[in-house]
Amino acid sequence: xxxxxxxxxxxxxxxxxxxxxxxxxxxxxxxxxxxxxxxxxxxxxxxxxxxxxxxxxxxxxxxxxxxxxxxxxxxxxxxxxxxxxxxxxxxxxxxxxxxxxxxxxxx
Amino acid sequence: xxxxxxxxxxxxxxxxxxxxxxxxxxxxxxxxxxxxxxxxxxxxxxxxxxxxxxxxxxxxxxxxxxxxxxxxxxxxxxxxxxxxxxxxxxxxxxxxxxxxxxxxxxxxxxxxxxxxx
Numbered sequence: 001x002x003x004x005x006x007x008x009x010x011x012x013x014x015x016x017x018x019x020x021x022x023x024x025x026x027x028x029x030x031x032x033x034x035x036x037x038x039x040x041x042x043x044x045x046x047x048x049x050x051x052x053x054x055x056x057x058x059x060x061x062x063x064x065x066x067x068x069x070x071x072x073x074x075x076x077x078x079x080x081x082x083x084x085x086x087x088x089x090x091x092x093x094x095x096x097x098x099x100x101x102x103x104x105x106x107x
Numbered sequence: 108x109x110x111x112x113x114x115x116x117x118x119x120x121x122x123x124x125x126x127x128x129x130x131x132x133x134x135x136x137x138x139x140x141x142x143x144x145x146x147x148x149x150x151x152x153x154x155x156x157x158x159x160x161x162x163x164x165x166x167x168x169x170x171x172x173x174x175x176x177x178x179x180x181x182x183x184x185x186x187x188x189x190x191x192x193x194x195x196x197x198x199x200x201x202x203x204x205x206x207x208x209x210x211x212x213x214x215x216x217x218x219x220x221x222x223x224x
Contacts (some may be wrong), residue, residue, distance in 0.1 A: 021202075034210035036152075043201055043217050044152065049210030087152055091209030094165040096142070096154040 002026050002090050006099030012107040017078045023071045023088035032092035034071045034075075035064055039084045047086075048073065078104045080106070109133045111202050111215035118221050119196075122140060125189040125222075129202030129215060135182040136160050140205040143187045145198040146217075151197075157205065158185060192222045 003026035013019050023033065031051040036044040046055045048064035051071055061076045075082055083106045088099040115127035116193070142157040153222040156166035158176045164175045175188045189196060206212035 032208055034208065036211070038152070043214035044211070045118075045214075046206075047212050048213045049206070049212070050208040055210070057213065070211075089152070089211070091205070095167045095169075096157075096209070098152045098154070101151045 001095055002029060002093060002097050004031055004088055004090055004097050004099040008102060009100060010032055010103040010105065012105045013078055014107050015078055015080060018076045019078060019086075019104065020075075020102075021073045021086055021093065023066075023073070023099050025071070025090055025092075028068050029090045029092035031067050033064075033066065033071045034089045034091060035062075036082045036087045036089065037082075038087060039066045044087065054060055075104075109204060109213050111204070111213060112199075113200060113202050113215045113218040115218055115220065117219060118190050118223055120224050121193055121222055122191055123198065125187070125192050125220060127187045127200055127202070127218065127220070129185050129187075131183050136178050136185060137182060139181070140209065141176075142176070142203045142205055142211060144201045144203055144211070146201075147195070147198040150198075153173050155187065155189075155200075194222050196220070197222045 005024045007022050033051045035048040038044040052064045063074050086102045110132045112130045119125045140157045143155040158164045173190045178185045200217045201217045203211045204213040
């Protein structure tokens with residue numbers, strides 16, 4: 001299985017801040033890396049696929065980068081609706097595996 | 108626009124079999140991979156398995172031989188069967204579609220399953 005290590009596990013920030021979440025894969029996964037936003041009581045939402053391609057409808061303040069084993073999700077100008085848990089997920093091979101999640105809380 | 112909706116029992120007894128169905132509306136299962144993902148209380152997301160529209164399947168080996176996913180002949184539903192359930196299988200179960208680069212781009216709202224006698 002491809003291990004996905006996500007850091008930090010939790011993060012506090014102010015509205016308007018810029019935050020970065022990191023995800024490291026246990027082996028080369030090329031660009032097969034996706035990012036999700038998950039709010040309590042809702043289903044996860046795809047934000048970024050193929051490491052850096054923004055899913056349709058996702059605000060431009062979200063961006064993804066990286067390839068190989070190291071990836072980042074950056075959110076600029078944090079908005080109140082951005083406070084949620086974020087997961088990375090590799091789709092290079094099965095089983096599909098997720099990072100442990102980053103809980104983004106308002107400061 | 109494709110929409111997914113899970114259905115199934117909210118409570119299953121230990122050692123019994125859990126069966127869930129995902130209704131696909133807005134399209135038929137004529138392309139893509141179709142997945143089941145779950146989230147146990149207080150835990151992260153765990154991929155259970157998927158089925159290709161042509162019928163090939165892959166499963167999370169952590170579930171050993173307990174899991175099976177199938178597509179119905181009408182191509183409007185796909186199903187999850189998980190046998191010999193224990194309390195560790197208590198979770199919210201999501202059905203979903205894998206799109207470009209196999210990112211999971213469409214999700215059902217999720218259905219909560221509790222394993223309890």
